[in-house]
Amino acid sequence: MRSLGRMATGFVFHIQRFSVADGPGIRTTVFLKGCNLRCFWCHNPESWDAGLSIEEFPERCIGCAECVRACPKGARERVEDRFAFDRERCELCGACVEACVADAIQGVGRRMTVSDTVAELERDRPFFEQSGGGVTVSGGEPLLQAEFVLELLAELGCRGLHTAVDTAGHVSWEVLQRAASLASLVLYDLKAFDGALHASGTGRSNELILENLRRLGDERAPVWVRIPLIPGFNDAPSELAAMADWIGRCRSVLRIELLGYHRLGEGKRDRLGLPRSRAVEPPSVQALRSAASVLEASGKPVVVR
Ligand code: SF4
Ligand code: SF4
Numbered sequence: 254m255r256s257l258g259r260m261a262t263g264f265v266f267h268i269q270r271f272s273v274a275d276g277p278g279i280r281t282t283v284f285l286k287g288c289n290l291r292c293f294w295c296h297n298p299e300s301w302d303a304g305l306s307i308e309e310f311p312e313r314c315i316g317c318a319e320c321v322r323a324c325p326k327g328a329r330e331r332v333e334d335r336f337a338f339d340r341e342r343c344e345l346c347g348a349c350v351e352a353c354v355a356d357a358i359q360g361v362g363r364r365m366t367v368s369d370t371v372a373e374l375e376r377d378r379p380f381f382e383q384s385g386g387g388v389t390v391s392g393g394e395p396l397l398q399a400e401f402v403l404e405l406l407a408e409l410g411c412r413g414l415h416t417a418v419d420t421a422g423h424v425s426w427e428v429l430q431r432a433a434s435l436a437s438l439v440l441y442d443l444k445a446f447d448g449a450l451h452a453s454g455t456g457r458s459n460e461l462i463l464e465n466l467r468r469l470g471d472e473r474a475p476v477w478v479r480i481p482l483i484p485g486f487n488d489a490p491s492e493l494a495a496m497a498d499w500i501g502r503c504r505s506v507l508r509i510e511l512l513g514y515h516r517l518g519e520g521k522r523d524r525l526g527l528p529r530s531r532a533v534e535p536p537s538v539q540a541l542r543s544a545a546s547v548l549e550a551s552g553k554p555v556v557v558r
Pocket of ligand 1: 313314316318321336352356357358
């Protein structure tokens with residue numbers, strides 16, 4: 254095995270062990286900061302900003318005022334019996350995170366080298382080998398940190414580990430093609446087929462996303478398409494049928510995974526100072542089954558999660 258002397262760094266916000274929903278087998282998923290979509294149902298809003306994010310847990314505050322003393326920008330102050338945080342003034346220096354011994358203020362994101370990341374991932378090799386699993390690189394949109402991701406995929410591939418890259422596809426074809434050539438599998442998130450609908454839910458057109466999926470099919474890159482089922486957004490049979498038709502034309506798509514919306518992101522929005530998203534109920538089991546039956550028209554196996 255060759256030695257690492259790599260220089261690329263990435264901004265990572267979480268390394269999730271024992272994941273069974275991010276590709277085959279037991280996986281360790283590396284979540285990267287930064288995203289160029291703003292899906293209203295996102296359950297990882299802490300991934301949106303490319304740099305450090307500040308999460309607050311006021312229920313843990315012990316009232317020591319160390320954060321107020323630490324902040325060089327006057328973004329924190331005591332207001333009667335609580336502590337206020339002015340995010341407009343905050344310059345994300347992280348001093349309050351360091352000062353808060355109660356963990357009532359936490360920073361999301363840390364810079365890691367490829368070497369550090371590989372060393373951490375290698376600890377899970379026995380689980381990968383026993384289960385047919387591996388490493389998944391996710392986000393956010395991981396391919397916004399292309400240099401880090403490409404180097405990481407190359408290194409893990411050299412070490413004989415199965416790799417998956419989880420992308421929403423709103424990236425340049427050159428970067429996606431390179432990542433697909435290095436990864437064992439591409440997990441491709443498709444949110445909607447109708448362009449106006451896609452833009453209304455994610456803030457971006459889906460032209461590039463659909464075109465990139467078509468090109469992955471032409472390249473014969475192994476792909477699992479992942480569709481989040483969001484009631485009232487993309488669950489109309491006509492919308493699902495249009496996605497099925499497009500996916501069916503992509504020869505290298507091996508399966509479709511249908512992911513039911515859940516509400517786990519809501520508490521995170523509060524902690525990040527973000528407004529709550531549109532109210533959506535999670536889909537029923539019957540709704541998931543109905544959507545899966547429409548997607549089966551693609552000719553691909555459909556797995557409901
Ligand atoms: S440093 Fe932490 S525990 Fe102390 S007042 Fe600030 S938020 Fe509360
Ligand atoms: S991150 Fe820095 S600037 Fe922002 S509130 Fe904390 S101490 Fe102040």
